[in-house]
Amino acid sequence: MTSVQLLKFISLFKKQNILVIGDVMLDKFVWGKVKRISPEAPVPVVDVTKETVVLGGAANVANNITSLGANVFVVSVVGKDIAGDCIIKMFLEKKVDISYLIYDSDISTIVKTRIIAVSQQVVRVDKEPKKTFKYNVESRIIKNIEKLIPLVNAVVISDYGKGVITLRILKKIIYLAKKYCIPVTVDPKVEHFKKYKKVTLITPNEKEAVDGMNIKDKKIYDDITVLGKKILKTLNSDSVLITRGEKGMMLIQSDNKVVNIPTRAKEVYDVTGAGDTVISVITLALAAKADFITAAEVANFAAGIVVGKLGTATTNLQELRKTIKEFYKK
Numbered sequence: 001m002t003s004v005q006l007l008k009f010i011s012l013f014k015k016q017n018i019l020v021i022g023d024v025m026l027d028k029f030v031w032g033k034v035k036r037i038s039p040e041a042p043v044p045v046v047d048v049t050k051e052t053v054v055l056g057g058a059a060n061v062a063n064n065i066t067s068l069g070a071n072v073f074v075v076s077v078v079g080k081d082i083a084g085d086c087i088i089k090m091f092l093e094k095k096v097d098i099s100y101l102i103y104d105s106d107i108s109t110i111v112k113t114r115i116i117a118v119s120q121q122v123v124r125v126d127k128e129p130k131k132t133f134k135y136n137v138e139s140r141i142i143k144n145i146e147k148l149i150p151l152v153n154a155v156v157i158s159d160y161g162k163g164v165i166t167l168r169i170l171k172k173i174i175y176l177a178k179k180y181c182i183p184v185t186v187d188p189k190v191e192h193f194k195k196y197k198k199v200t201l202i203t204p205n206e207k208e209a210v211d212g213m214n215i216k217d218k219k220i221y222d223d224i225t226v227l228g229k230k231i232l233k234t235l236n237s238d239s240v241l242i243t244r245g246e247k248g249m250m251l252i253q254s255d256n257k258v259v260n261i262p263t264r265a266k267e268v269y270d271v272t273g274a275g276d277t278v279i280s281v282i283t284l285a286l287a288a289k290a291d292f293i294t295a296a297e298v299a300n301f302a303a304g305i306v307v308g309k310l311g312t313a314t315t316n317l318q319e320l321r322k323t324i325k326e327f328y329k330k
Contacts, residue, residue, distance in 0.1 A: 003328035006298050010320060012288035014069035019148050021141075021173060022058030022158030022165060022187075024076040024101075025110035026083045029054070034117040046117050055090055056112055057276075058158035060314075061187070062096050064280035065156075067314040070287075073152065075144045076164055077102045077133060083109035100144040104137055110162055133163050142172050149176040154183045154287035156279055157196070161189035174198055183286040187279040188212060196235055200286065203241045203279050204231075228252035239292045243278060243303075251296045259293055264304035264327065277306045277315065301327070 032046040055063045062072045074096060078084035080103050087109065091098045107129035115122045141164065149155065155177050159165040174197070177184035183200040193212025196202055204212060209227055213234065224242060231240045232252055242250045248263040281302040285295035301323050305315040 003324050005294060006301070006324050007321060009285050009288045009290040009294060009298060010068075010317065010324075013284045013317065016070040016154065016284055016287040017073070017152040018065050018070050018283060018287060019073045019075065019145075019152040019155045020058055020062045020065065020158060021075045021145065021155065021169070022061070023110065023160040023162035024055070024059035024062075024074065024078060024087055025057035025112060025160070025162075026087055027054045027056030027060070028052070028111055028113040030113060030115045032115070032117050034122075044117060044122060046115055046122060053086060053090075055087065055094075057110065057160050057162075058156075058164075059087055059091070060276040061156055061158045061280050062091070063094060064277050064314045065284060066094050066096055067316050068281065068284060068320070069317055070284055071097070073097045073100060073148050075100045075141055075148065077104050077107065077137060077141070079103075079107045079109040079129070080105045081109050083111045083127075100148060102137060102140055102144075104133065106134065107163075110160075128162060138166055138168060141169055145169070145172055145176065149173075149180055149182070152182065154185070154283045156283050157184065157186045157199075158276070158279065159187060159189040159192055161191055165189070165192065167195055170195055183283065185279055185283045185286070187275055194234060196237070199235065199237045201239045201241060201282065201292070202231070202235065202237055203243060203275065203282065205243045205245070205275065209240075209242050224250055225252070225258050228258070229256060232256075241278070241282065241292075241296055241299075243275065249278075249296060249300055251292060253292055259296070261296055261300050264301050264323070274303050274307050277313075278303050281320075298324075 029052045031050045032048040034044040038045050062074050065072045111127040113125040185201045186196045186199050190211045228240050240252045249261040251259045278299045282295045282299035285298045306313045
């Protein structure tokens with residue numbers, strides 16, 4: 001594979017319309033320094049220097065896609081609260097279409113707060129809704145999906161298990177995507193793993209792959225190739241991309257072709273949001289009609305960029321092009 005092949009598809013990103021469906025959330029970062037241990041308990045005292053907020057979960061997937069020049073529609077639910085308003089504001093700033101985002105006064109918007117000291121995460125505090133969405137909210141989500149799928153080039157299911165992706169909604173997405181012959185990709189939740197049947201691509205990490213398949217046989221657990229093929233057969237999907245951290249990625253296709261892709265990361269500072277980048281970029285490449293191997297290669301380069309940044313990060317067309325060109329000059 002050459003840089004020309006990869007760059008050709010990247011140049012087509014701006015022409016894509018992508019639908020992101022899933023659990024949006026707000027990622028809050030509290031930055032500070034540690035100089036002493038608390039006298040009250042054996043924990044560090046963080047002297048706060050700044051606080052920042054960024055889009056998280058499915059919202060970060062949308063952010064990744066729009067950062068690469070594509071047009072994004074988001075179908076999700078937020079609470080009528082400060083965090084929800086913050087997500088809306090950031091979406092508008094990034095030109096993400098919010099016409100199909102639902103306000104629900106019965107829930108709280110998901111907020112994940114990470115406390116960072118000296119470039120290290122000290123603790124994470126999660127605020128999540130305790131209620132499930134009402135049936136009428138689920139029906140509104142389905143209506144929005146029905147309106148949008150004929151208008152887009154690909155669909156991303158960003159499932160964090162917080163209520164947006166139900167079995168009813170999942171079946172509707174996959175049915176419509178097949179009807180309109182567009183790729184549907186999934187960043188999976190372990191509890192829903194075996195429900196993602198007949199999708200174009202699923203992107204679990206190693207732990208999600210093992211836990212999602214409820215593997216007890218150590219031979220399968222130790223052999224990632226066998227595991228990938230088992231996922232492919234169980235879900236009857238077109239392909240599986242298992243992300244493996246410093247080991248890179250493994251792509252298994254429906255013809256049982258297996259491709260190992262080594263990591264392109266130069267340095268790893270933070271893996272927060274790396275999975276969002278992978279699913280975003282590989283979906284854009286598939287929407288641009290790239291084959292699975294090419295799409296996975298492009299996504300791998302993008303992931304290598306974002307793990308070199310601290311916090312929930314994205315990349316852009318300029319960074320991605322530069323990284324690929326530099327790699328192939330070696």
